[in-house]
Amino acid sequence: MPLVLSGADVVLPSGTRTGGRVLVDGATIAAVVPENAAVVDLSGHYVVPGFVDLHNHGGGGASFTSGTVEEVLKGIRTHRLHGTTTLVASTVTGDMDFLTRRAGLLSELAEQGDIAGIHFEGPFISPCRKGAHSEELLRDPDPRDVRALVDAARGHAAMVTLATELPGGIDSVRMLADRGVIAAVGHTDASYEQTVQAIDAGATVATHLFNAMPPLGHREPGPIAALLEDERVTVELINDGTHLHPAALELAFRHAGPDRVAFITDAMDAAGFGDGRYMLGPLEVEVADGVARLVEGGSIAGSTLTLDRAFKRAVTVDRLPVQDAVAALSANPAKLLGRYDRIGSLEPGKDADLVIFDADFDLKGVMRRGEWVIEPQLG
Numbered sequence: 001m002p003l004v005l006s007g008a009d010v011v012l013p014s015g016t017r018t019g020g021r022v023l024v025d026g027a028t029i030a031a032v033v034p035e036n037a038a039v040v041d042l043s044g045h046y047v048v049p050g051f052v053d054l055h056n057h058g059g060g061g062a063s064f065t066s067g068t069v070e071e072v073l074k075g076i077r078t079h080r081l082h083g084t085t086t087l088v089a090s091t092v093t094g095d096m097d098f099l100t101r102r103a104g105l106l107s108e109l110a111e112q113g114d115i116a117g118i119h120f121e122g123p124f125i126s127p128c129r130k131g132a133h134s135e136e137l138l139r140d141p142d143p144r145d146v147r148a149l150v151d152a153a154r155g156h157a158a159m160v161t162l163a164t165e166l167p168g169g170i171d172s173v174r175m176l177a178d179r180g181v182i183a184a185v186g187h188t189d190a191s192y193e194q195t196v197q198a199i200d201a202g203a204t205v206a207t208h209l210f211n212a213m214p215p216l217g218h219r220e221p222g223p224i225a226a227l228l229e230d231e232r233v234t235v236e237l238i239n240d241g242t243h244l245h246p247a248a249l250e251l252a253f254r255h256a257g258p259d260r261v262a263f264i265t266d267a268m269d270a271a272g273f274g275d276g277r278y279m280l281g282p283l284e285v286e287v288a289d290g291v292a293r294l295v296e297g298g299s300i301a302g303s304t305l306t307l308d309r310a311f312k313r314a315v316t317v318d319r320l321p322v323q324d325a326v327a328a329l330s331a332n333p334a335k336l337l338g339r340y341d342r343i344g345s346l347e348p349g350k351d352a353d354l355v356i357f358d359a360d361f362d363l364k365g366v367m368r369r370g371e372w373v374i375e376p377q378l379g
């Protein structure tokens with residue numbers, strides 16, 4: 001039976017339509033219409049496209065790197081309850097045999113449509129900028145090794161984060177670009193010039209810009225300047241209030257513009273779950289007040305962010321236009337994944353993936369493929 005969501009400010013790529021109506025038919029958005037036939041009255045609410053998380057390690061107490069299939073599904077479900085209707089599962093550094101097996105397990109979930117692909121973060125990253133990755137398991141991005149992991153994902157490798165300045169880095173970027181896998185520059189100690197070279201070779205994403213890379217210096221602008229200035233690059237930002245100072249976020253957003261930012265969670269197991277002790281790959285993490293840090297050394301170890309909170313923060317704290325925040329949470333990552341024909345905006349014919357917020361930007365409903373994940377309880 002068709003369903004009409006009416007009365008809301010509907011956020012479209014072309015602008016926000018006050019009092020618009022979204023018609024859901026079966027599993028797709030059949031139409032966005034200006035007139036009557038209300039089934040669900042969403043006056044005073046926002047309907048936005050389902051969120052797309054490019055970089056997410058887990059949630060609900062479950063790890064995408066080490067959890068069982070049931071645990072991984074629980075993690076995915078946790079993020080769905082927070083508006084993420086499309087999720088790329090990220091792994092952390094492990095040994096090659098382990099990651100190869102992991103790629104097999106996650107690729108089955110991709111085949112079932114539970115995840116949109118796999119993001120390998122590590123082991124091909126810099127020991128100088130390792131963050132919460134095990135140093136002894138890091139290795140140079142030899143294109144043969146990178147390719148072996150990609151092949152193990154059976155067509156579902158979405159992205160690989162690389163320190164492109166390491167031996168084999170540029171060749172690996174070329175290999176990934178040739179195979180339609182996103183090459184992301186991150187956990188890197190590259191110079192500005194080395195980063196430009198990586199972008200010219202085909203790198204198109206900055207893995208959590210600012211975090212795990214050299215800071216912007218006036219004589220050594222480093223990767224940040226190279227990644228921000230190049231039109232071909234989309235920059236990931238972790239908008240949790242911990243990973244980035246609001247001024248750094250604003251600088252990146254202004255410089256890259258609203259079409260080149262993807263808000264990610266970089267979430268770990270504690271997202272949507274709670275404080276306590278967790279494992280991130282082989283490393284122990286303590287989560288206190290929602291901030292995850294390695295027990296040893298105190299490095300920030302992913303976030304406990306969910307994308308509904310990233311959205312609320314973007315519009316209430318960062319004061320971004322709703323339109324721009326929504327693009328960074330849906331259209332931009334959907335385009336990177338090559339799925340903008342199906343997801344990433346509220347347009348007729350696309351998957352009925354949408355999120356409902358009240359006027360305070362608190363989440364009130366989630367629909368995925370035409371089915372309520374959370375049915376709005378209104379008035």
Ligand SMILES: [Zn+2]
Nearest residue numbers: 055090121266
């Ligand atoms: Zn990560």
